[in-house]
Amino acid sequence: MAPIQILKLQNTFKPGGKVFEVERAAAEHSGLVQMLLQDFDDSDLEAIIPISVDVSDKGLAKVFEWMTHSKDLPKTTDDGSVRGPDDSAVNWKPLTFSDWDKKFFDALDSEALYEILIAANYLDIKPLYELGCQFVANMIRGKTTEQIREILNITSDFNPEEELRIREQKALVKDESETAEKN
Amino acid sequence: MSDFDTYCAICGGPLNEVKIGSTAPSHLRRRREIVARKRDALKRIDSHDGRGSQRKDKEDDVHDEEHEESAEGEEEWFAGHEGKSYDPGLISRQGLAWLQEICCLGLNLEVNGESNFRNYLRNSDNPAFPFHHGCLDILTQVLTGSTDAANLNKDALYDAMSGLHDVSKKWPIGQCLNLDYGNVEGRDRRWRSIPGEEFSVTDPAPTAELAKTLRRCIIEHGFGIGPDSLGSVIPRQPQVRDPFSRLPVEILQYIFRFLPGHDLLAVLKASWIAFLATRSNQFWKRFLKQDMPWLTELWPLLEDYTQGGDHELNYRAQYLWLDHATLPRYGLDGPFLALANRRRIWGVCEQLALPYFRHLHAKPLGEPDSRMVEATFCRHMAIESDNKPGCDPSASRKTFFAHSVDELDSWPMNLEFFWGKNHRLVGLCAIICKQRRVFGLDGEVNPDVTKSALRITAGLRITEIQLFIETADPNKSPTASPGIVSLKVITSVVLCMLDRFYPDWETRLGVFTALTVSPGARSGDQDQNKQGPRADRRSG
Numbered sequence: 001m002a003p004i005q006i007l008k009l010q011n012t013f014k015p016g017g018k019v020f021e022v023e024r025a026a027a028e029h030s031g032l033v034q035m036l037l038q039d040f041d042d043s044d045l046e047a048i049i050p051i052s053v054d055v056s057d058k059g060l061a062k063v064f065e066w067m068t069h070s071k072d073l074p075k076t077t078d079d080g081s082v083r084g085p086d087d088s089a090v091n092w093k094p095l096t097f098s099d100w101d102k103k104f105f106d107a108l109d110s111e112a113l114y115e116i117l118i119a120a121n122y123l124d125i126k127p128l129y130e131l132g133c134q135f136v137a138n139m140i141r142g143k144t145t146e147q148i149r150e151i152l153n154i155t156s157d158f159n160p161e162e163e164l165r166i167r168e169q170k171a172l173v174k175d176e177s178e179t180a181e182k183n
Numbered sequence: 184m185s186d187f188d189t190y191c192a193i194c195g196g197p198l199n200e201v202k203i204g205s206t207a208p209s210h211l212r213r214r215r216e217i218v219a220r221k222r223d224a225l226k227r228i229d230s231h232d233g234r235g236s237q238r239k240d241k242e243d244d245v246h247d248e249e250h251e252e253s254a255e256g257e258e259e260w261f262a263g264h265e266g267k268s269y270d271p272g273l274i275s276r277q278g279l280a281w282l283q284e285i286c287c288l289g290l291n292l293e294v295n296g297e298s299n300f301r302n303y304l305r306n307s308d309n310p311a312f313p314f315h316h317g318c319l320d321i322l323t324q325v326l327t328g329s330t331d332a333a334n335l336n337k338d339a340l341y342d343a344m345s346g347l348h349d350v351s352k353k354w355p356i357g358q359c360l361n362l363d364y365g366n367v368e369g370r371d372r373r374w375r376s377i378p379g380e381e382f383s384v385t386d387p388a389p390t391a392e393l394a395k396t397l398r399r400c401i402i403e404h405g406f407g408i409g410p411d412s413l414g415s416v417i418p419r420q421p422q423v424r425d426p427f428s429r430l431p432v433e434i435l436q437y438i439f440r441f442l443p444g445h446d447l448l449a450v451l452k453a454s455w456i457a458f459l460a461t462r463s464n465q466f467w468k469r470f471l472k473q474d475m476p477w478l479t480e481l482w483p484l485l486e487d488y489t490q491g492g493d494h495e496l497n498y499r500a501q502y503l504w505l506d507h508a509t510l511p512r513y514g515l516d517g518p519f520l521a522l523a524n525r526r527r528i529w530g531v532c533e534q535l536a537l538p539y540f541r542h543l544h545a546k547p548l549g550e551p552d553s554r555m556v557e558a559t560f561c562r563h564m565a566i567e568s569d570n571k572p573g574c575d576p577s578a579s580r581k582t583f584f585a586h587s588v589d590e591l592d593s594w595p596m597n598l599e600f601f602w603g604k605n606h607r608l609v610g611l612c613a614i615i616c617k618q619r620r621v622f623g624l625d626g627e628v629n630p631d632v633t634k635s636a637l638r639i640t641a642g643l644r645i646t647e648i649q650l651f652i653e654t655a656d657p658n659k660s661p662t663a664s665p666g667i668v669s670l671k672v673i674t675s676v677v678l679c680m681l682d683r684f685y686p687d688w689e690t691r692l693g694v695f696t697a698l699t700v701s702p703g704a705r706s707g708d709q710d711q712n713k714q715g716p717r718a719d720r721r722s723g
Binding site for chain 1: 443
């Protein structure tokens with residue numbers, strides 16, 4: 001049995017970033033790490049791989065936790081998930097959330113969730129990125145404007161008159177559409 | 184003949200004639216006035232209630248206007264006929280021909296190979312699902328991206344539809360699937376041709392005429408990109424606290440790809456950051472294609488515009504215009520009834536897509552899970568009917584027909600019973616997602632046995648199996664060399680399913696379905712030897 005290779009990764013975005021030790025099989029979920037490893041000799045594997053992303057160590061730790069748990073999964077998104085032949089021609093793409101994934105995302109606060117999205121985008125971890133984006137979309141789906149504000153904790157200082165003016169700008173198009181509809 | 188109409192499983196629309204009103208000018212005018220009044224009233228309700236709560240009660244108030252007297256000199260207005268017929272200016276007899284082109288998806292486990300389709304519907308306890316050819320075309324596009332229905336997996340589709348079929352009722356009483364068919368009220372005991380719902384029976388197929396009309400409307404409308412007026416709308420820097428500000432635009436746009444149009448518009452109203460992130464014309468071009476995959480007429484038009492290079496279209500404005508012009512809603516009377524109906528049916532097909540793909544990619548457990556093993560542990564020794572010398576009691580066989588409780592809720596189970604030449608049960612096989620779990624002889628590999636089969640719908644439980652036992656020699660004791668010559672499987676709806684379909688499930692607890700399997704059709708005298716009721720309770 002081949003020995004497990006451990007990679008060391010450090011976030012250099014801010015000084016003093018923690019050095020994470022991650023199994024190579026897990027780290028290869030990242031397209032960026034895969035690309036870097038192509039230029040590495042075996043002797044280079046002892047070196048620390050620098051990454052630079054505006055995410056806290058806590059957020060990165062969650063990303064590596066997901067990668068380690070999912071190390072045996074296919075490294076691409078071609079896992080039989082539902083999608084049409086033309087990716088742009090379907091608006092339903094229900095990715096499969098395993099029980100573990102559900103628990104993982106449910107336990108995150110919004111700050112950690114957004115950090116994971118930023119890190120997954122930077123590190124090019126497509127399955128995690130897609131799952132995270134769909135998780136956020138699911139939070140919004142089927143909600144009214146007021147409910148979305150409440151869930152996402154959004155506040156703004158638009159007064160009712162300004163809100164109305166923004167909405168009127170949208171409504172303008174709708175009114176025109178009704179005229180065209182009769183043509 | 185059934186007391187209920189049966190409706191298309193895909194669009195929920197009628198499979199037979201609908202009523203078209205008279206073309207008398209006074210009738211046309213009157214019908215349109217009623218529809219216009221009701222449409223305006225519904226608009227007011229929607230604008231007050233936001234998402235249309237208590238809409239149904241208020242709609243009932245609106246209906247009262249239909250019962251007005253005819254004015255003097257006008258032709259008699261019969262609310263019972265003209266008030267329940269479609270506007271002849273919107274649909275024609277020729278335009279309704281598609282409703283008569285019907286196909287059906289059925290299952291009869293005892294039919295082998297090629298057979299007349301009636302065999303699939305006759306002598307079968309399983310439901311059959313009828314639908315329009317036109318609806319099947321849309322479903323094929325949604326599920327396979329092609330127009331060839333041969334690419335559909337009929338097993339997966341049947342299983343998906345069965346899972347959405349009310350398990351306590353047999354088709355056609357169930358009438359249609361447990362899906363959201365859109366805001367269409369015509370489906371009742373008999374189809375009601377409600378004026379204002381003409382779109383729901385309009386042929387959704389693409390036509391050259393429809394493409395031409397769409398092109399004309401888009402050209403007339405223009406959709407040019409005007410000066411950015413946003414700065415003048417909010418002449419200051421707004422102060423907002425919005426967690427979305429943490430995310431770059433590309434991530435926000437990727438999140439919005441997972442949202443349907445109305446949810447996107449809601450989030451744009453909720454979040455100023457989201458609104459700003461979606462102001463790129465390219466975003467709306469992509470979103471237009473993503474959110475309106477059913478609008479096949481549009482893509483060639485967009486290509487023409489792109490290649491023409493006269494001016495760039497404002498895709499956001501175009502999306503909002505199309506979204507409104509094709510929204511399936513009461514009183515729709517523009518040129519896009521067909522698009523509205525296609526959009527509605529596409530939405531239903533997308534609901535079907537989830538269970539379809541779940542069944543298509545289903546992989547049940549290869550071995551029973553620990554919960555199932557624990558629940559079925561039996562402390563009693565196996566008893567052999569023929570205690571032949573040298574027989575090893577430990578050689579008794581055990582087969583798990585179900586490997587987990589989840590699979591019983593998720594997938595239907597086909598039960599096959601194999602009968603020997605003496606009409607005795609020699610084998611039993613449960614098939615879940617093509618996985619065969621055999622006990623005894625397998626009829627698939629033994630041509631000398633005959634097969635009978637039944638299907639247990641997902642969510643049903645076998646609560647009882649009654650065995651009918653007969654001895655080989657009637658002169659001997661019934662305990663000597665008994666054989667099972669017939670059996671009855673009794674299934675029951677489990678509470679969780681009842682809870683889902685019937686809020687008043689308590690009143691229906693006594694409902695059960697009995698499925699009898701008997702190759703020799705010998706009953707009567709067998710009741711004397713009835714062994715049971717013996718329950719094979721597969722779940723709690």
